[in-house]
Amino acid sequence: MDITWGASASHEIAWGGMIAVYLFLAGIAAGAFLTAALTDLFGKNRPAKLIRAGAYIPPIAIVVGLLLLVFDLGRPLSFWKLIFNVNFSSVMSLGTFIISIFTAVALVYAYLIWAWPVAQARGIQITVAGVEAAAAREVPASGLQALRKPVAVVGSLLAFGTATYTGFLLSAVSTNTFWSVPFLGISGVPFLPFLFLVSAISTGLAATLIGAIDCSDLTLYKKVDIVLLAIEILLLIILYTSVSSAFFQGGLANLFWIGVVVIGLLLPLILAIYGVSKHKNLVVPVCGMVVVGGLALRYFVVYAGQMVR
Amino acid sequence: MKRRDFLKGALYGTGGTMIAFGGFGTLTKLDPKKAAAAEQDALSTVFSTCEMCTSRCTVALKVKNGKVVKAEGHPNDASTGGSICARGNAAPSLLYDPERIKKPMLRTGERGDGKFKEVSWEEAYSYIAEKLKNVQKQYGGEALAVTSRVNPNDIFFRSIARAMGSPNMFSHEATCPMTRTVALEATFGNPYIGADYGNAKYIITNGRNFFEGIHVPMVKGVMKSISNGGKLVVLDPRFSVTAAKGEWVPIKGATDLAFIMAMANVMISENLYDKEFIAQYSVGFDKWVEAVKDKTPAWAEQETGIPKDKIVQITRDFAKAKPNCLLEYGWRTPWTGNDYQLRRAIMIVNMMMGNWEVPGGYFRKKGAALLKPYPELQQYAKSLGGGMVQPAFPKPAKGRIDGTGIKGTPGQVIPVPDGAVGQIPESILTGKPYPIKAWMVYRFNPVISMPESERVIEAIKKLDLMVTCDVYMTDAAYYSDVVLPECTYMERYDPMIDNTGLTPKFQIRQPAVPVVYPDTKPAWQIFKELGEKMGYGQYFPFKDMEEYLTKQLAAAGLTLAEMKEKGFWVPPGMKPFFMRGKDPKAPAPTASADQKIQIFSEELEEATKQGIPEYKHYPQPENGKFRFIQGKVAVHTNAGTHNVPVLNELMPTNTLWINSVSAGKLGIKEGDSIIISAGKYEHKGIAKVTEGIRPDTVFTYHGFGRISPKMTRAYGKGINDNKLIPNELGEVGNVVSSTTFVTVRKA
Amino acid sequence: MAKHYAMAVVVAKCIGCQACTVACKFQNNVPEGQYRTKTPVVGPKGTFPNVSMYFEKQACQMCQNAPCVEVCPTKASHYNEAGVVLVDVDKCVGCKYCLTACPYDARFINKDTGAADKCTFCWEARVSKGQVPACVSTCVGGALVFGDEKDSNSEIAKLLSKNKGEVRKEEFGTRPSIYYIFEGVK
């Protein structure tokens, strides 16, 4: 209730749910890409299904995310101006390029992965040795497939850039004490890029695992997931101790404690530790919760930074 | 300084009012085609007079492509410094409001069910004329009452009543400063008295809320005074913006006269007043000495709740600043039934300070007539003339319903042009002294502005004819038979506006754009045409307002073209003039050169048997009850602007202020829904719990809680104070606004 | 020497009348429900009868080290030749990054244009043509003083040399050009 008259002072929330989802999707895209590409590059017995899941998720996620971003613009039809007007001091301006190139690379990579079995099939027809070689990744693939590895390398770098960018985007707002909180108090080292990177890999991996549900041996991935969850918990403890407790109060408290901590971290962690040794069919619930938790985390960070100023 | 010169050059340099003010980027950036188009976009300026409230500040209306896009203060008007308030700035929002009335409307359903049809002006006039003629035949011409907020078109509006033989012409003043007018007339023989706030060193105000009841030149003056280190003491039961800028003294409501009398008591006992001045200029001081003899600070403490030491200290400091000190005489004044005596006492104490006709004091407004005795000044100005000469009107067969003008009764001192407007619903409902059967209101909203809204509505429902002329379908219009849409002040000429202060000052009102809604008309034209329809054409002997203005101006040696170009006129080179400015012994006339300041007023003695102010104790709220008071808010005018889009956006509703301790006892929290009860009437509202009000008082901003659904933005929002206040006539016909008690409970 | 336009708000003289709010709306075509400037009340503080309150005119603080300019991806937000922070509507995509960066809640997305909007010091229509901003020109309390801070003869420079001008949220290092003079405020 306004006590006298006039327009009352207001704190508008500039970035809402669309941006939170966008940051989340960009993270998933990056995480899934890293999962697929690193497997592709270093995996011994590459579970093709997992690579495929990890390669298909990024373009879909990032394109949906970018569409949300564009819709959220005050002037959606002018989005292209982001590309033609560059401001080197603006994280968003730089991020635009990272994300745009990442999107393109992710599309190419997805295409290559899609085309891979076709190439392999063609290979069978040519020589038996060729097929074996392709499967064992000993013989360089021919034609376009020759690009797959380099694309995976470049894409991984861009994925890494995208994941951390989502953190830098917020942490660069130096007037926002929450978003720009430094890592362990070290000035100049922002905290959010670490958090968002870990969360991106964790959610991307989780999403990929859901896509690769019927693969046989995913133990390694599940172990990685456990490690990532543990790191994230550690990071949130650091965050909690670095900023004012005001950010964890009111409506945001539920989002944080239930959404991020319980659903996103503790439950999956417990279930994952339990499930690694026993149950295979815990993948969907565990990974599902990780993904939901990742979304909750973006919502929380985006809103907390703007609600309390 | 530079800015002023720049503007002067820009505005006057080309010798016309249509001056280009580009509202676009630098020309170098534009291609020639765009530049040509931009040329047409250029702003022109039309100087005029604001009517968002009746302070009537000078304005510069900015017109672009035939639309008023902005209102600004007149850059050359020293009294406003080029400022206008939020309401003045909101001008285009009123002008283009689609909720204005656009055509004459005739009621088709029952009164109050809101059914109207649009009719032509011809039909509207015929309908009114026929009804009025019937009323005249059946009951006599005096059965018509007309009421308007004081304004330059009154002469035309009232001509209808005069021609019909009705004496019952009223202004809104009984709801506003009429008690002050009565006091000034009784004391000085004339009411045209102003105060030089800017040069005052100490200002005390009993409820005059300078910074919310805005009059731009007064705000400038008071602000100048306090910026220069002047002291401001604000006696008000609630913490107003004005109180925030000075020392707040939370006086008990309806007890101000006790404080003033105690001041006089201290001044006399401590010899703090200007004896020479009193001796030279006044009569009857001895009776005043007698009257305040026992009005000690200790006594006043009991009445007002202000500690006696505080009263003494304020009085001493105030007297130290004499004669550059002002005890403010008020604007909206009717706190109590005998408020005129409060205003009298205030002016008497002022005169004890000798603050008459000196800088930082009170002065007579310096119309041309007052300059005549001064050879070095008389050349500066001549008075405006009349715009027409009217033949004699028939003499009314009966006296007025409110007794105005009857010697030996309070009616003797009720100002004739104003009357006691509160008497109208009483006469309609009781038939005493005789019934009113037709009521025409113009630029006045009795349903919201007069006490006891429901009684006013009940009265309207009994009439044979109710006519409202307004710019909105107001609450009064909603219950009318005929609604006449005036165009706004931005679309019309009005007769000259005389805003004389320390120098003469004439202002023009002229159209900035043609009428936005083609079926709206200026008031002068509406009443002229209605008059002609009724066969009273002889009382409107002029063709149009240009002709009328030309005549008015000719008498003052001015031309319409010149006024249109400049917007306002003050005698070039004339400095503010105080009659005692140079010589404290100089004669300073009141009504006439030899008349003395009436500390004892023979006239009041005759009319009310109170030639000297007498204290009257009004009850204080019993436990559990609150005194209910009201006030103005900076972003709205009275009952006038609550539906103007931009202003409605800034403040769509009001609240009931209640002290936090009192609220706590009632279990009321900030923002709670509450019910305010005045016994007979109840009103819903929202509570504002605050430290800024006396625990025995509740307050609300006036003008909300609107009844007409046709003002969709304001309709039903907030508290209509006048629903709760009884229609009580004060001793000199004023309404009474601060003596109502209410209870408050959670809804 | 380059100019540096600045505004001083003499808080003691501000009566909260909102003339500035409304003048700004019409000067700059600010859409319904949106504001480039607001003057909310601060208080009342204290307990009856010792209470106080004042009004604080708020708008873009015209930071000389403006976070909004820094973060803007398209350079739509920029400093003009006189150090005034402006938004080039044409370049603005409406990403709202600047809204999140501004610590003074000075910006909003204009409903009509979709671009970021805020106080411009009335640059185009008034200041560049030698007039003071609309809010300053209409200020009823006389609380607003505008001018070139670097010109020692300007009213504002004189005012600031005599009175302490405080800036809002100094800790962010934004170096605002709006100074609040609290002298005489209870």
Ligand SMILES: Nc1nc2c(c(=O)[nH]1)N[C@H]1C(S)=C(S)[C@@H](COP(=O)(O)OP(=O)(O)OC[C@H]3O[C@@H](n4cnc5c(=O)[nH]c(N)nc54)[C@H](O)[C@@H]3O)O[C@H]1N2
């Ligand atoms: N913004 C704005 N400006 C206006 C107007 C407007 O509506 N809005 N209206 C114009 C008009 S018509 C007028 S008359 C003037 C009015 O200007 P003011 O005379 O200043 O009128 P109010 O604001 O009604 O001031 C009434 C103050 O008196 C206090 N009060 C109530 N009862 C008592 C009492 O018994 N004793 C004392 N000491 N104080 C009391 C109220 O709390 C309130 O603060 O303003 C003019 N200017």
Ligand SMILES: Nc1nc2c(c(=O)[nH]1)N[C@H]1C(S)=C(S)[C@@H](COP(=O)(O)OP(=O)(O)OC[C@H]3O[C@@H](n4cnc5c(=O)[nH]c(N)nc54)[C@H](O)[C@@H]3O)O[C@H]1N2
């Ligand atoms: N309880 C309580 N009652 C009060 C007050 C209070 O504080 N408390 N204040 C009192 C005071 S001080 C006053 S002065 C009165 C004011 O009472 P009113 O004179 O009734 O109020 P206003 O708002 O000034 O104007 C009345 C009407 O004029 C219309 N109007 C505006 N411009 C024009 C125009 O150009 N042409 C025409 N034809 N109409 C126009 C408006 O739409 C409005 O309906 O109210 C008094 N009533």
Ligand code: SF4
């Ligand atoms: S005080 Fe405001 S509304 Fe009244 S005439 Fe002056 S500018 Fe207009």
Ligand code: SF4
């Ligand atoms: S106040 Fe906000 S919008 Fe204005 S310059 Fe500073 S950061 Fe930018």
Ligand code: SF4
């Ligand atoms: S909203 Fe416009 S001005 Fe603000 S950062 Fe984005 S592009 Fe720049």
Ligand code: SF4
């Ligand atoms: S300087 Fe102009 S844009 Fe800024 S608040 Fe004042 S009027 Fe509005």
Ligand code: SF4
């Ligand atoms: S116009 Fe001036 S006095 Fe009125 S609210 Fe704005 S800054 Fe304050």
Ligand SMILES: [Mo]
């Ligand atoms: Mo009034």
